Amino acid sequence: MSESPLLKATSLTYRYEKDVATLTDINLTIEKGCIYGFLGPNGAGKTTTLSLLLGLLEVQEGHIEIFGKPLTSDRVSILKKIGSLIESPSLYGHLTAKENLEVYREVYGASKARIAEVLNIVGLEDTGKKTVKKFSLGMKQRLAIALALLPNPELLILDEPANGLDPAGIIELRKLIKTLNKTHGMTVIISSHLLGEVEKIVSHVGIIFKGKIIFQGPLSALHSFQQKASRVFIKTSDNETTFRLLQEYQPEKEGEAVSVPFENINQVAEINRKLTSHNLDVYLLYPKKSDLEQLFIDLTTAP
Numbered sequence: 001m002s003e004s005p006l007l008k009a010t011s012l013t014y015r016y017e018k019d020v021a022t023l024t025d026i027n028l029t030i031e032k033g034c035i036y037g038f039l040g041p042n043g044a045g046k047t048t049t050l051s052l053l054l055g056l057l058e059v060q061e062g063h064i065e066i067f068g069k070p071l072t073s074d075r076v077s078i079l080k081k082i083g084s085l086i087e088s089p090s091l092y093g094h095l096t097a098k099e100n101l102e103v104y105r106e107v108y109g110a111s112k113a114r115i116a117e118v119l120n121i122v123g124l125e126d127t128g129k130k131t132v133k134k135f136s137l138g139m140k141q142r143l144a145i146a147l148a149l150l151p152n153p154e155l156l157i158l159d160e161p162a163n164g165l166d167p168a169g170i171i172e173l174r175k176l177i178k179t180l181n182k183t184h185g186m187t188v189i190i191s192s193h194l195l196g197e198v199e200k201i202v203s204h205v206g207i208i209f210k211g212k213i214i215f216q217g218p219l220s221a222l223h224s225f226q227q228k229a230s231r232v233f234i235k236t237s238d239n240e241t242t243f244r245l246l247q248e249y250q251p252e253k254e255g256e257a258v259s260v261p262f263e264n265i266n267q268v269a270e271i272n273r274k275l276t277s278h279n280l281d282v283y284l285l286y287p288k289k290s291d292l293e294q295l296f297i298d299l300t301t302a303p
């Protein structure tokens with residue numbers, strides 16, 4: 001029997017306001033040892049979902065299990081094994097990296113030796129007396145991750161950690177996440193609104209769009225899904241007949257037109273031949289941008 005997932009969220013629906021569902025029926029399965037990229041455009045519901053997983057928001061509908069236990073009943077023991085970076089970290093600008101960690105050490109019940117360890121892991125061991133206000137954003141971000149690492153968590157949840165970082169900072173962050181996963185065995189959930197930012201490190205991807213999960217699976221499955229999101233838009237002199245003739249392509253009616261999933265350019269020529277051989281006039285035959293396709297463009301285009 002396969003091991004149960006490290007995290008399982010079932011049918012999460014969340015409303016900030018009574019009549020507006022910010023999340024609808026969210027199902028997530030995250031396996032131990034993976035780096036899970038949680039992707040979606042701004043406002044899709046990433047932070048809300050992660051806040052529910054971290055118990056920062058109360059579950060209204062649905063169920064969350066982490067480490068095989070329900071979050072509602074085993075909250076404290078679960079949260080002790082999770083490190084997180086959500087929204088801006090609270091760092092003291094007038095203190096050094098080490099002093100910042102010292103402030104949080106007792107909160108987490110971590111040993112003094114753990115401070116040097118986490119500074120090493122995030123590559124800030126040589127910052128000495130430099131105060132945090134003189135740190136670059138990338139260094140601040142790594143220090144915030146060091147804080148999250150103090151309790152030596154099994155699961156690390158990072159909400160848009162690459163936001164605002166320059167390309168060098170993003171590369172450093174990727175390296176760090178890979179090390180945490182490979183060398184320290186941590187499962188990592190990292191959210192982003194850009195696929196390119198996380199594509200190089202993630203093993204699995206979940207895509208949230210308007211509060212709904214529209215894809216979840218290994219990174220390798222994403223590209224075939226992406227292709228399926230493209231459709232060919234067809235308008236002829238008789239759309240009913242077109243719909244009937246194209247049954248094998250799984251057509252859908254779109255107002256005055258018909259659309260079929262786009263597979264390749266040869267299929268478009270084949271459809272054209274089929275329609276004209278049945279004496280239909282073909283007015284339009286073109287790939288149409290669906291919401292999903294537009295979503296992929298948004299996820300793959302730098303702001």
Ligand SMILES: Nc1ncnc2c1ncn2[C@@H]1O[C@H](COP(=O)(O)OP(=O)(O)OP(=O)(O)O)[C@@H](O)[C@H]1O
Nearest residue numbers: 016017022040041042043044045046047048049193
């Ligand atoms: N405290 C709140 N009260 C009311 N609505 C909220 C609150 N927080 C977030 N929202 C709304 O919920 C929706 C999802 O926001 P959320 O922050 O979860 O998205 P996101 O994917 O993390 O986006 P971003 O990257 O912009 O933070 C948005 O429409 C947002 O305006």
